[in-house]
Amino acid sequence: MREVNPAYSDDGEHMRDVQVVVDENYINYLLYNLYHRDRVFSVAEKLFDWMPETAMGGGTAIRALMSTQIWSFFFPELAEFKKGSRLDFKCGFNKDYLITGQLEHVEISQVQFEEGDHVGIDLHFGCNLNVLEETAEKSDMEALMDLFKDFHNVGDAKAAWTTYRSVFMSLYFKASFDFSDDAKKINTMGLTSEDYTFSEGMPIAFGKILDLNVHVDELKIYKGTTAQSEEAHYINSLIHEGKDLYRNSGFKTLLDTFWSAGMPVAPFPIVEHCLGLSPKDSSMSIKDGYAVMAFDYNVDKADDDCLFNMGKTYGAQKGKKEVRMIDKLMKMAGGRKGADKMKDVLKNIKADVLKTVSGGFMDMDIGEIDIPDLPFTVPEFEIGGLKINLNDKEKINAGLNAAKDFV
Numbered sequence: 001m002r003e004v005n006p007a008y009s010d011d012g013e014h015m016r017d018v019q020v021v022v023d024e025n026y027i028n029y030l031l032y033n034l035y036h037r038d039r040v041f042s043v044a045e046k047l048f049d050w051m052p053e054t055a056m057g058g059g060t061a062i063r064a065l066m067s068t069q070i071w072s073f074f075f076p077e078l079a080e081f082k083k084g085s086r087l088d089f090k091c092g093f094n095k096d097y098l099i100t101g102q103l104e105h106v107e108i109s110q111v112q113f114e115e116g117d118h119v120g121i122d123l124h125f126g127c128n129l130n131v132l133e134e135t136a137e138k139s140d141m142e143a144l145m146d147l148f149k150d151f152h153n154v155g156d157a158k159a160a161w162t163t164y165r166s167v168f169m170s171l172y173f174k175a176s177f178d179f180s181d182d183a184k185k186i187n188t189m190g191l192t193s194e195d196y197t198f199s200e201g202m203p204i205a206f207g208k209i210l211d212l213n214v215h216v217d218e219l220k221i222y223k224g225t226t227a228q229s230e231e232a233h234y235i236n237s238l239i240h241e242g243k244d245l246y247r248n249s250g251f252k253t254l255l256d257t258f259w260s261a262g263m264p265v266a267p268f269p270i271v272e273h274c275l276g277l278s279p280k281d282s283s284m285s286i287k288d289g290y291a292v293m294a295f296d297y298n299v300d301k302a303d304d305d306c307l308f309n310m311g312k313t314y315g316a317q318k319g320k321k322e323v324r325m326i327d328k329l330m331k332m333a334g335g336r337k338g339a340d341k342m343k344d345v346l347k348n349i350k351a352d353v354l355k356t357v358s359g360g361f362m363d364m365d366i367g368e369i370d371i372p373d374l375p376f377t378v379p380e381f382e383i384g385g386l387k388i389n390l391n392d393k394e395k396i397n398a399g400l401n402a403a404k405d406f407v
Helices: 024-035 043-050 058-065 076-080 095-100 140-151 229-248 251-258 314-333 339-358 393-406
Strands: 018-023 086-092 110-114 118-132 162-178 204-223 263-267 277-286 290-299 381-383 386-388
Touching: 018 024, 024 110, 043 058, 043 086, 043 140, 043 263, 058 140, 095 118, 204 229, 204 277
Parallel strands: none
Antiparallel strands: 018 290, 086 118, 110 118, 118 162, 162 204, 204 263, 277 290, 381 386
């Protein structure tokens, strides 16, 4: 970690409803904790977190992206699964997990922000690739309901998933971004009078990658405990040859012409739904050691009892979002075939979510918190006039344990 001097921006593009400044040390401290913490993340669940709750077809989109057909490009044997089979990556940065992958670089991942919208990331992680084999075509409602069942382990949802491969990687990549308004538009090739701005109403800040340098230090793949060296070599070749193909062929020009839009980079801050605020637009820039993100919101009337019913944590906010979407799904079920069964499943999931939210926490049982000692000294930094000292372990532990009852 290094000494950083973050500051709010006075640039006109960032003068919006809300401005957030993120110090790279904050992200690196989170990565440090993940290195010492036994926890994995579902990629499908993270995609759901970013999905607007009004996009009831989002389940179908996630299902299409997280499918064996798509990922068979990297793992050809996935094509042997039945059409319609789903997959998910469960990933972690934990030290012991990385050791099971026999990586030489069992290190803490780090992020570095550089002036001029440049980001460098040194990543060390592992993922289990899990597959659920099924054949039935699903409607938007059924696809979204399947996600809820997976997240809450309803019925035999958890037991039905099998681990296909375990992948462990150490890699470094550096990217240069364009966060201008052009990165939020799609070239319609004259079909419309103006290019389509797809980011409007999306709770995500977008950025277009102008240049990307990727170097894979290690890549190991296992089927059970057996190393799959040929598969690792194949994927490594795809990464490096694909990078050269993109840079040295007409593919880059083709992509820039027909798809000049950006990619999701950062989500909007969590905002209580009952306040009547919905995402409108955003801007972002990378400075030396920190990122500046600014957000605009559409403002509607807040609920009368909003002040007394706010979720206290990200988990509670997510749970309340799920409840609202479940209520919409139950209304959509209507007179559909098997509607009663669908509603029963959704009611059980809703009851489980409400129970968890009312318990004051999500996803885990919070016991006594004791963060590990830092192996180095972190420079003290300041955010919004508040001085932050990450070296004072006793004070941090006391504060976290005092606050956990409200988490």
